[in-house]
Amino acid sequence: MTDAYIIDAARTPRGIGKAGKGALSHIHSGRLLAKVFEAIGERNDLKTEDIDDIVVGCSSQVGNQGGDVGRMAALDAGWSTSASGVTLDRFCGSGITSANIAAANIMSGMEDLTIAGGVEMMSYTNQLSGADRNGNMTVDGGNIHLRDQYPQPHQGICADLIATLDGFTREELDALAVESQRRAQIAIENGHFDKSLIAVTNDDGSVALDREEFPRPGTSMESLAELKTVFNNYMGLPIDNSGETFDQLVKRRYPDLKINHVHHAGNSSGVVDGAAAIIMSTKEYADSVGWKPRARIKAMATIGGDPTLMLNEPGPAARKVLKRAGMTTDDIDLIEINEAFSVVAAKFIRDLELDPEKVNVNGGAMALGHPIGATGNMLIGTVLDELERRDLNTGLVTMCTGGGMAPAIIIERV
Numbered sequence: 001m002t003d004a005y006i007i008d009a010a011r012t013p014r015g016i017g018k019a020g021k022g023a024l025s026h027i028h029s030g031r032l033l034a035k036v037f038e039a040i041g042e043r044n045d046l047k048t049e050d051i052d053d054i055v056v057g058c059s060s061q062v063g064n065q066g067g068d069v070g071r072m073a074a075l076d077a078g079w080s081t082s083a084s085g086v087t088l089d090r091f092c093g094s095g096i097t098s099a100n101i102a103a104a105n106i107m108s109g110m111e112d113l114t115i116a117g118g119v120e121m122m123s124y125t126n127q128l129s130g131a132d133r134n135g136n137m138t139v140d141g142g143n144i145h146l147r148d149q150y151p152q153p154h155q156g157i158c159a160d161l162i163a164t165l166d167g168f169t170r171e172e173l174d175a176l177a178v179e180s181q182r183r184a185q186i187a188i189e190n191g192h193f194d195k196s197l198i199a200v201t202n203d204d205g206s207v208a209l210d211r212e213e214f215p216r217p218g219t220s221m222e223s224l225a226e227l228k229t230v231f232n233n234y235m236g237l238p239i240d241n242s243g244e245t246f247d248q249l250v251k252r253r254y255p256d257l258k259i260n261h262v263h264h265a266g267n268s269s270g271v272v273d274g275a276a277a278i279i280m281s282t283k284e285y286a287d288s289v290g291w292k293p294r295a296r297i298k299a300m301a302t303i304g305g306d307p308t309l310m311l312n313e314p315g316p317a318a319r320k321v322l323k324r325a326g327m328t329t330d331d332i333d334l335i336e337i338n339e340a341f342s343v344v345a346a347k348f349i350r351d352l353e354l355d356p357e358k359v360n361v362n363g364g365a366m367a368l369g370h371p372i373g374a375t376g377n378m379l380i381g382t383v384l385d386e387l388e389r390r391d392l393n394t395g396l397v398t399m400c401t402g403g404g405m406a407p408a409i410i411i412e413r414v
Helices: 029-043 069-076 094-107 130-134 155-166 170-189 221-225 246-253 283-289 314-325 342-351 372-390
Strands: 005-011 053-057 085-088 113-121 207-209 272-281 295-304 334-337 394-398 405-413
Touching (some): 005 029, 005 372, 029 113, 029 272, 053 094, 069 085, 069 113, 085 094, 094 113, 094 295, 094 372, 094 405, 113 372, 155 246, 155 342, 170 342, 295 314, 314 394, 314 405, 334 342, 334 372, 372 405
Parallel strands (some): 053 085, 053 113, 334 394
Antiparallel strands (some): 005 295, 113 272, 295 405, 394 405
């Protein structure tokens, strides 16, 4: 099997995902990704005519993000028309999946140079209806009706459900959110993200955003205690035009359970805009153009589980990818688990008996935000930069995703 190597990774800062308020919100999704393509191409003297394929993750592929945004972004960046592109959707796991597929294409021996990427403009997609963003798989009248077989609540309700079943308190989850903010602030102040970060410019050349826009330095247990929980307000809402509410759906599976609602804006992932890209190649191609690879793909995995508890699969995904690599958690130096909600990281750390000091060492999505389709690529770049900064060797990245799935990847420095 051919080895796949990471040559470089780049990303935008995360902009607040509110239309008219976030610093990136006026930029088209394809144009934002094109900015990353331009930057990573220029700094590596990328011969775009040699690219075998571009694999991009994007969860809400509609409107500005429809029409194979990955291919369109490559064309907008001025890359060779011979560099084909495809856009995929595995919800939040789209970014890691794009990297896994781009790497697999090289490992199969069929390709020599690939680009993995991701983009999500939540300031745009949040203006769309739920059906427009996510499709419609639950309503009768010609559409597939899956809710009876696979009851899947809102992700925030799912987070509170898992916290209740696993006995996590609000105080425990708030403490993790405070620590995420603290670590992110240290990382930003000390330039830990600078290697991958690009400044996003407007079409007139002025700077749109050159720093993380979402973090809230100084967040404390006291400030979080003042926030009201959010997802209890969703329980009585109808899921679709069937009239069934989320409360009724949850009670199908857990008829006697009283959910303890513990998640709020401060211990949930931030709504942001962002894009990212990774260059991957064979060692032979890297040598031919004078590149020095930064890391090798050690193993990849994806797993599915119960859609009702859709946030629970990062643990099983990590175990699966570790088994494939012939490794244990003790062999991994740094781990990135996406903080979709605080309980996701808390359960992951507890279930795998991890040292919290090697998990999300520069903070996570509760502090920095989660641009759905791009987050996985961002986390791969983040863990690689940090491995180099600390002179460590191996990193594991995983995240939960809608539908009860999780992708995972292990990289090692070379």
